[in-house]
Amino acid sequence: MEKLIEITQQFPKKISRRTLLGGAATAAVAIVQSAQGKTIQKGIAENSIEDPTKQIGTLAGEIGTRSPFVKSVKKPSDISSRSPLQDFYGMITPSDLHFERHHAGVPAIDPTKHELLIHGMVDKPLIFKLADLKRFPSVSRIAFLECSGNFRTGKEEMTPQEVCGLTSQSEWTGVKLSTLFREVGIQPKATWFLAEGGDAAVMTRSIPLQKGWDDAIIAYAQNGEAIRPEQGYPFRLFLPGWEGNTSVKWLRRLEISDAPFYTREETSKYTEPIKDGKFRIFSFDIDARSIITFPSFPQQVEKGWIEIRGLAWSGRGKVQKVEVSTDAGKSWHLAQLNEPILDKAHVHFRYLWQWRGEETEILSRVTDETGYTQPTLKQLFEARGSEGGYHMNPITAWQIKKDGKVLFKPESFR
Ligand SMILES: Nc1nc2c(c(=O)[nH]1)N[C@H]1C(S)=C(S)[C@@H](COP(=O)(O)O)O[C@H]1N2
Ligand SMILES: [Mo]
Numbered sequence: 001m002e003k004l005i006e007i008t009q010q011f012p013k014k015i016s017r018r019t020l021l022g023g024a025a026t027a028a029v030a031i032v033q034s035a036q037g038k039t040i041q042k043g044i045a046e047n048s049i050e051d052p053t054k055q056i057g058t059l060a061g062e063i064g065t066r067s068p069f070v071k072s073v074k075k076p077s078d079i080s081s082r083s084p085l086q087d088f089y090g091m092i093t094p095s096d097l098h099f100e101r102h103h104a105g106v107p108a109i110d111p112t113k114h115e116l117l118i119h120g121m122v123d124k125p126l127i128f129k130l131a132d133l134k135r136f137p138s139v140s141r142i143a144f145l146e147c148s149g150n151f152r153t154g155k156e157e158m159t160p161q162e163v164c165g166l167t168s169q170s171e172w173t174g175v176k177l178s179t180l181f182r183e184v185g186i187q188p189k190a191t192w193f194l195a196e197g198g199d200a201a202v203m204t205r206s207i208p209l210q211k212g213w214d215d216a217i218i219a220y221a222q223n224g225e226a227i228r229p230e231q232g233y234p235f236r237l238f239l240p241g242w243e244g245n246t247s248v249k250w251l252r253r254l255e256i257s258d259a260p261f262y263t264r265e266e267t268s269k270y271t272e273p274i275k276d277g278k279f280r281i282f283s284f285d286i287d288a289r290s291i292i293t294f295p296s297f298p299q300q301v302e303k304g305w306i307e308i309r310g311l312a313w314s315g316r317g318k319v320q321k322v323e324v325s326t327d328a329g330k331s332w333h334l335a336q337l338n339e340p341i342l343d344k345a346h347v348h349f350r351y352l353w354q355w356r357g358e359e360t361e362i363l364s365r366v367t368d369e370t371g372y373t374q375p376t377l378k379q380l381f382e383a384r385g386s387e388g389g390y391h392m393n394p395i396t397a398w399q400i401k402k403d404g405k406v407l408f409k410p411e412s413f414r
Pocket of ligand 1: 231244
């Protein structure tokens with residue numbers, strides 16, 4: 001009650017005593033409710049129809065909540081849940097909307113018990129706990145993480161989240177793997193390492209040693225807070241620009257070696273068909289990709305000026321340019337890129353377009369700093385000799401119908 005009086009005293013003098021009492025009563029209800037997150041949200045929604053200047057709002061709480069008017073959620077299936085790309089502003093994915101992909105669920109790990117062992121071709125095998133990792137110099141980096149199986153098609157009623165919601169972007173904080181490599185002393189003949197997770201899948205991947213020296217991070221934080229259980233608490237391997245599967249979560253072991261291990265994840269899975277019945281293995285880089293997130297299904301547009309918006313990224317470096325077509329791929333125009341344009345990071349692009357009510361298709365294509373341009377689905381099928389598979393990054397089209405309805409174009413062959 002003490003806090004409440006403090007706040008009511010800040011009201012302008014002209015408010016009558018009666019209004020003050022009414023306000024105090026409503027706020028008091030809010031305090032009682034504040035113990036349960038959901039009730040409090042309902043309270044805010046109800047209060048908002050009244051004049052918010054005439055009653056005290058909900059008091060400060062322990063943890064922030066999203067506005068009850070915002071309905072942004074992940075789209076879960078049994079094995080993954082997808083980020084709502086169409087809802088994103090700026091470049092960071094809120095941690096609770098980061099996509100999830102786990103092969104055997106999210107383990108409940110006590111950080112005081114969890115250990116990371118680094119052994120194999122090293123001078124001094126060592127075990128690190130979370131507290132040990134935090135004693136080393138820390139680094140932070142904003143970069144995307146994308147699952148190489150991030151492609152869905154098949155019907156017109158699909159949102160960006162459904163088409164390619166297995167990509168998200170965070171600021172990752174942790175210790176450089178190269179720092180730990182120096183600590184254990186990598187032997188000169190070593191060329192690969194195995195990364196193993198401490199989940200029920202005990203997921204393992206072989207990684208070329210060079211990536212460990214280049215830019216690999218053992219990440220224990222995400223967007224300024226401890227990494228979430230879904231993302232690998234207490235820490236994960238994070239390999240910028242590489243297929244999500246290699247960023248092993250709940251990391252518990254790194255074995256340094258002079259050859260790859262050919263684990264299940266790199267033989268029976270995570271390989272793609274190329275022509276003549278051959279498959280490519282160890283396809284680590286995420287190829288450049290873009291997608292228009294506005295307008296997209298299930299939105300409806302009106303005639304006039306529309307700012308087309310979307311996301312573009314490349315696992316090989318910076319986005320160099322994004323082009324947008326509003327006439328089904330006949331002509332292309334440069335889109336604006338929103339700063340900052342970071343290495344191996346999602347970039348927001350936008351393009352102002354005047355829609356006059358004609359039926360058309362809108363598309364985007366990205367070129368990265370290596371000169372690589374996002375291919376069409378047809379080009380991908382020609383190169384791979386088969387439909388689907390991993391590392392599908394085709395140009396994506398949205399159909400604009402005469403009435404302004406926006407639909408996904410499943411066969412964006414252009
Ligand atoms: N230990 C472990 N690490 C894992 C996985 C897993 O199932 N177990 N899934 C991988 C896959 S396939 C992807 S795409 C990314 C997903 O990371 P996220 O759930 O943080 O988005 O984690 C990878 N690391
Ligand atoms: Mo994945």
